[in-house]
Amino acid sequence: MSLISISGLEKTFRSRQGANYTAIRDFDLEIHEGEFFCLLGPSGCGKTTVLNIIAGFDHPTRGDVMLDGRPITGPGEDRGVVFQGDDSLFTWCSALQNVEFGPRLRGMPKGERETHARKYIELVGLGGQEDKFPVELSGGMKQRIQIARCLANEPKMLLMDEPFGALDAQTRTIMQEQLARIWHQNETPVLFITHDIDEAVTLGSRIGVMTAGPESTLKGIVEVNLGDERRRTDDDFMQVYREVYDMIREEVLQSLSREDQEEAA
Ligand SMILES: Nc1ncnc2c1ncn2[C@@H]1O[C@H](COP(=O)(O)OP(=O)(O)O)[C@@H](O)[C@H]1O
Numbered sequence: 001m002s003l004i005s006i007s008g009l010e011k012t013f014r015s016r017q018g019a020n021y022t023a024i025r026d027f028d029l030e031i032h033e034g035e036f037f038c039l040l041g042p043s044g045c046g047k048t049t050v051l052n053i054i055a056g057f058d059h060p061t062r063g064d065v066m067l068d069g070r071p072i073t074g075p076g077e078d079r080g081v082v083f084q085g086d087d088s089l090f091t092w093c094s095a096l097q098n099v100e101f102g103p104r105l106r107g108m109p110k111g112e113r114e115t116h117a118r119k120y121i122e123l124v125g126l127g128g129q130e131d132k133f134p135v136e137l138s139g140g141m142k143q144r145i146q147i148a149r150c151l152a153n154e155p156k157m158l159l160m161d162e163p164f165g166a167l168d169a170q171t172r173t174i175m176q177e178q179l180a181r182i183w184h185q186n187e188t189p190v191l192f193i194t195h196d197i198d199e200a201v202t203l204g205s206r207i208g209v210m211t212a213g214p215e216s217t218l219k220g221i222v223e224v225n226l227g228d229e230r231r232r233t234d235d236d237f238m239q240v241y242r243e244v245y246d247m248i249r250e251e252v253l254q255s256l257s258r259e260d261q262e263e264a265a
């Protein structure tokens with residue numbers, strides 16, 4: 001059984017004045033245990049819409065969205081959501097208290113939850129930084145504490161919507177390496193949303209490419225068989241990159257021409 005199973009998904013945004021907008025239509029996707037699934041598509045195609053529906057923040061207009069064979073009806077601890085900005089941490093709590101927050105809500109006793117939280121801070125490579133407050137941490141560190149906070153709830157999967165989009169290029173590369181390492185060690189399945197082909201090929205075990213909207217659907221899936229040590233300059237890396245690039249190129253062109261038309265109108 002798939003971990004996530006989406007079939008016949010449609011999402012139409014109702015408008016009070018203008019026309020309704022069907023962002024997603026006839027969208028099918030299966031995500032399996034243990035995989036790192038990257039969902040890639042041009043800006044505005046509906047990636048966030050799909051993630052929000054899986055997270056339970058929004059509801060489908062039509063179609064089935066299941067987690068472990070059960071329909072998703074709302075948000076839940078079984079899905080850990082990592083947001084793009086680094087401002088979702090509690091500023092008045094230390095790194096440790098932030099990571100302890102979920103286990104504490106679940107009623108884990110103090111000693112146990114501290115050990116538990118420390119384990120996840122260690123996992124994201126921030127052992128020793130437990131007592132720092134968010135204001136004392138860099139953007140990349142805050143993002144890693146956010147990941148630790150999600151993992152401390154031991155979710156069935158992580159949902160990440162362009163989580164490194166706000167970081168500078170060097171920090172971003174380091175964060176990608178860290179996330180790959182965390183995923184190999186922790187094995188929690190990930191749905192990772194990005195518009196960056198390079199990022200998808202660096203991280204993904206499969207890459208799903210979406211068509212340009214409206215009525216965006218899944219254009220195809222590329223299997224990535226590159227192993228753990230991926231280098232951008234390796235031939236096999238570039239081969240996958242090209243395959244994905246060819247798939248997405250015409251979708252980006254289409255979404256650009258739609259923007260031009262909208263501007264002209
Ligand atoms: N709440 C909303 N109401 C109306 N339109 C929306 C709403 N949310 C998203 N959209 C539209 O749906 C499309 C997909 O949006 P989104 O999922 O955010 O795209 P992406 O994450 O791929 O950039 C866009 O055209 C966007 O304008």
Ligand SMILES: [Mg+2]
Pocket residue numbers: 047048049161
């Ligand atoms: Mg988005």
